[in-house]
Amino acid sequence: MSQTYYDLLGVSQTASFDEIKRAFRQKAKACHPDYHPNDKEAERQFKAINEAYEVLKDEQKRAAYDQYGHEAFVNGMGAGAGRGFGGFDFSGSGFESIFEEMFNGFSGGARRTRTAQRRGADKRVDLTVTLEEAYRGLKKKVSVETYVPCEACQAKGGKNTETCATCGGQGHIRQRQGFFVMETECPVCHGMGKTVKDPCGSCQGTGRVYKKRTLEVNIPAGVDTGVRMRLSGEGDAGLNGSAPGDLYVFLSVKEHELFKREGEFLFCEVPVPMTTAALGGEVLVPTIDGQGEKVTVKAGLQSGTQIRLKGKGMPQLKGNGFGDLFVEFKVETPTHLTARQKELLTEFATAGQGNQSACDAFVDKIKKFFGS
Ligand SMILES: [Zn+2]
Ligand SMILES: [Zn+2]
CATH class of the missing domain: 1.10.287.110 (DnaJ domain)
Structure with missing residues (x-):
């Protein structure tokens, strides 16, 4: 345990x-x-x-x-x-x-320790995807500039290596500073313990060159802003053929104009015409898969009513399930009425308002408040 x-x-x-x-x-x-x-x-x-x-x-x-x-x-x-290429590194x-x-x-x-210096550096690249892309998952090309092994010398840095004369092959040197003996990395061989007699012209003896490359990144469905992916060995090449660093892809997901997201859950406000709300009918609710779903609302729908569409949210990053979509209906009161529309609504008003329990209760409370 x-x-x-x-x-x-x-x-x-x-x-x-x-x-x-x-x-x-x-x-x-x-x-x-x-x-x-x-x-x-x-x-x-x-x-x-x-x-x-x-x-x-x-x-x-x-x-x-x-x-x-x-x-x-x-x-x-x-x-x-x-944890290999394209693997997903969550534990950090x-x-x-x-x-x-x-x-x-x-x-x-x-x-820095000797190994840290020789190993290539980790690199970071930021990647933004849309909510639809995060929903489906995708392969995306990213451009990075990193050190790559020098081809001209096969990352050896040149021909004829010999033991570094400065550090005697130790990779580090000791210097006395007052009472202290400091151990620092050898500035000549950068901790390698060896030097190249005939350095390679392409890489000046470092065994690596800077290059712009394009990588294809496999982004799993369900990613969210803040998720970080590690591409093992895709960072800087190390000095003289040493191990490469890793490339970290920091993901962020763009805001969507229809949906708000919280983890695997999506939220959407759907406007409903006043008449549909009063009479009942069908309302088209958008879904992130692009299909949309026709939802039947009962007569007397109130603004702020919420429904939950199971499995219509985002896919779970850890697992095979989907979150839900929460829909909130907003009843819209029409503006800019034509004369005919005004006439009809006035007629509606004089015919009685129907059952408006909230309004009636409110009027009662006002009456009580004014003591009449
Ligand atoms: Zn070279
Ligand atoms: Zn040295």
């Missing part, structure tokens, strides 16, 4: 965002790899609390986590949907970027 994310951060389930943030900073500092080099347990702990924070800091993810529970949440996403493993965001302040940005 694993600990919940709340346990990991040592906060209650009702903790505010600020409390969570504070707890995270404290815990992250306590087990930060920079202060505990080669300590596997500290590293494991650091990853775990980052994972917890990734979820709890995000309102949507936190709500989903609360709803589905730890076990379901952790096993449900990441594992099933796959982009901990390096948080790591940098948070600790650049402490370390001045200069202290």
Whole structure:
């Protein structure tokens, strides 16, 4: 039985965002790899609390986590949907970027580990889709500029590698500053421990070149603003053939002119002519699948009446179901009446108003209020 994310951060389930943030900073500092080099347990702990924070800091993810529970949440996403290309990363493993965001302040940005430096950087690309696209899911092309492996030297950076003379192949150098011995990355080989004797002309010996590329992203049905997808290995190529970073696609969904959305639920206001409201009849309600649905309203429909169309909302991102569509009818009073229309309505008024219980009750209350 694993600990919940709340346990990991040592906060209650009702903790505010600020409390969570504070707890995270404290815990992250306590087990930060920079202060505990080669300590596997500290590293494991650091990853775990980052994972917890990734979820709890995000309102949507936190709500989903609360709803589905730890076990379901952790096993449900990441594992099933796959974390490879086009996989859907919900549990949040982009901990390096948080790591940098948070600790650049402490370390001045200069202290990065050897592996972090050699591995290519993670990249971010923003993508906006329409509500209809989010409903169906789609393949979308995105343009990104990243480092890619240099073809001319097969990412080796050139010919004839030799042990770096500056660091003796260690990848880092030690410098004495007062009482302290600082270990920094070797500026000559960038932590590789090797240098190239005949550097490649295309990439100046780095083994990678900058290039604009087009990728096809598989966007699953049901995505919402704030959803982030990870394309493994599609970030910057690493130095001299080292592992590439990942590409993160940050999604946002455009506002729709007919529908408002809350998670898997859609809301729509539908105007109804006064006469249809009074006499009853058919009203065409738009649906996100583009079909529309004819709804029969009974005579005497009131403005503000709501109905719920089951399964006519958005598809669930985690699951096969659909949310519902909530429709609110708004009865419209006509303006700019013709003489004939006025005549008819006046005649209607003099024939008695029909049963208008709210109006009648209101008049009674007014009478009582004025004491007559
Ligand atoms: Zn090259
Ligand atoms: Zn070196």
